[in-house]
Amino acid sequence: MSEAVADLVHGPMRRGRVVAGTRLALYVTTGDPGRPAVALIHPDAVRVPNGILLPRAAPPRPRPGTPAVIGAGRVTVGPWCVRAEGSWAPPRAQGLLTGPVRADRCAELAHAAGPGGPELAGLRAALRADDPERIVGAGRALVGRGPGLTPSGDDVLCGALLARHATGRPTGALAAAVRDAEARTPLVSAALLRHAVRGECIPQLASVMADLASPSPLDVRPLLAVGHHSGADLARGVVMGLASVVSTCDCADRI
Known part of the structure; x- marks a missing residue:
């Protein structure tokens, strides 16, 4: 548990x-x-x-x-x-990065995730500008967007929240964007958004984020294997969430 x-x-x-x-x-x-x-x-x-x-x-x-x-x-x-017998601690994004995010690792993650749709442009630009008001509006537009128990828009928002936690950036605007998620997306996805607001994530994503400061190439295969699309969407969200801290890399523009 x-x-x-x-x-x-x-x-x-x-x-x-x-x-x-x-x-x-x-x-x-x-x-x-x-x-x-x-x-x-x-x-x-x-x-x-x-x-x-x-x-x-x-x-x-x-x-x-x-x-x-x-x-x-x-x-x-x-x-x-x-x-309920036994327990485990879910990974937390806070403290995962032991050094600065490497631009080349960020570019690897962006390439592995592949391009997203045009609906991501608003949040990508808002996160790059680090503009709280724009982040709230663009984030709200993604809640519940897409099919399935965890729509793509929600997975992207989870990734962005976790990247902000990992890099010590404020998460208040993204948290505000998903505040009423239970009314706008499946409860399964709304619950995972609540955990992402606290920085809690799945092990596959934690492993990739921890390696973003490493000189070794990323192994993104376990993350991309999560769900039909969730792993790639989480990766896209992470790359977008890093946009304001990886100034030497245009990786977010590829998402």
Whole structure:
């Protein structure tokens, strides 16, 4: 179980419901504004910062709307109960970089992520200018943009938030842009945005960001393998979030 949600799981009983499920994860509401969902994840799934690890033999996927109860050290979904045993600390972007971001590593990441759509131009320019008002407006325009449980716009915003945390830049404008995300995007994605606001991320992204200050070439393959598009979109967001600190590199212009 992720330490980011441990107090919810070990705290008083709270009612929730299943909101979505995939082959490797089941998402349950919590009623907590800062952590609106937990993810019950298969051992082969990406370890999201709100994850609770399932036994390998998981039951059939419950339907959305199935009642759930969280608390007292367990999560109950319909007739099925998972007891929380053990924990891990989700990676935090703060402190990942042990030196200045290298322009060549940033360029590698931009190349690996590939170009995004024209909808990213507003946020890219706002982040490069480090203009809080423009960042809020451009960020809001991306919330919920794209298909899936984690739309591309949300993944880009997560990446940008985490890059700002890692480089010590203010995150208030981006946090303001996603403040009402629960009303504008799937709850699964809104929950991950909440964790990104705190600097919590997946291990694949943490590994890439830590290497941005390294002389060694990046290994972006594990990150790009995340989801159908999420890994590439997270990478694009990171590159855009670095735009105001990597002045010698035009890598953000390639996203």
